[in-house]
Amino acid sequence: KQEVTQIPAALSVPEGENLVLNCSFTDSAIYNLQWFRQDPGKGLTSLLLIQSSQREQTSGRLNASLDKSSGRSTLYIAASQPGDSATYLCAVRSNDYKLSFGAGTTVTVRA
């Protein structure tokens, strides 16, 4: 069974600082890995999708890397803003097409 862990559980940084969010998974036989953003009481917004054959994906200030062999992914958010405050979830899609989620990292960016 795939286990997904996100560290840290919570993070508070001053505005402008770069954010580094970590995700690890136990079974390297994955199809892809997806990073989501969840605002309080809301659903999920997809941020980045990395296929198993890729090493990284970039979108604006966001960059996600994937090291499948070591079971790790990192989400970098450059020059953080208060609007980046949210919970960030990592989800791994296994080859049976199911998504396994981490518990998330709750980010607070202080103005």
Add this chain to the structure above:
Amino acid sequence: GAVVSQHPSWVICKSGTSVKIECRSLDFQATTMFWYRQFPKQSLMLMATSNEGSKATYEQGVEKDKFLINHASLTLSTLTVTSAHPEDSSFYICSARRQGQSNQPQHFGDGTRLSIL
């Protein structure tokens, strides 16, 4: 804009009531939809996979008779929580995958907060 619509967004009802939640893909066909449950400050847990025109596949520990899933069309799946009790109170989220695009992201609804009194 949203590509998956979930309704209602919030339900408060008495214990013993059955509650139906709808999940619609707005501009694409989805042969497969997924239903998740999320407790406060915890991760999403997959409850079941909804397949159009066939029976849903439930995850281990999820009661089929308690959580009825119907996927009667390529754009609509429903989850009915039967005879709901306070322990069923949770945040329920659906997602859908575009037909024929298995390597693309799943799209999620905004979730339904269910509170059973």
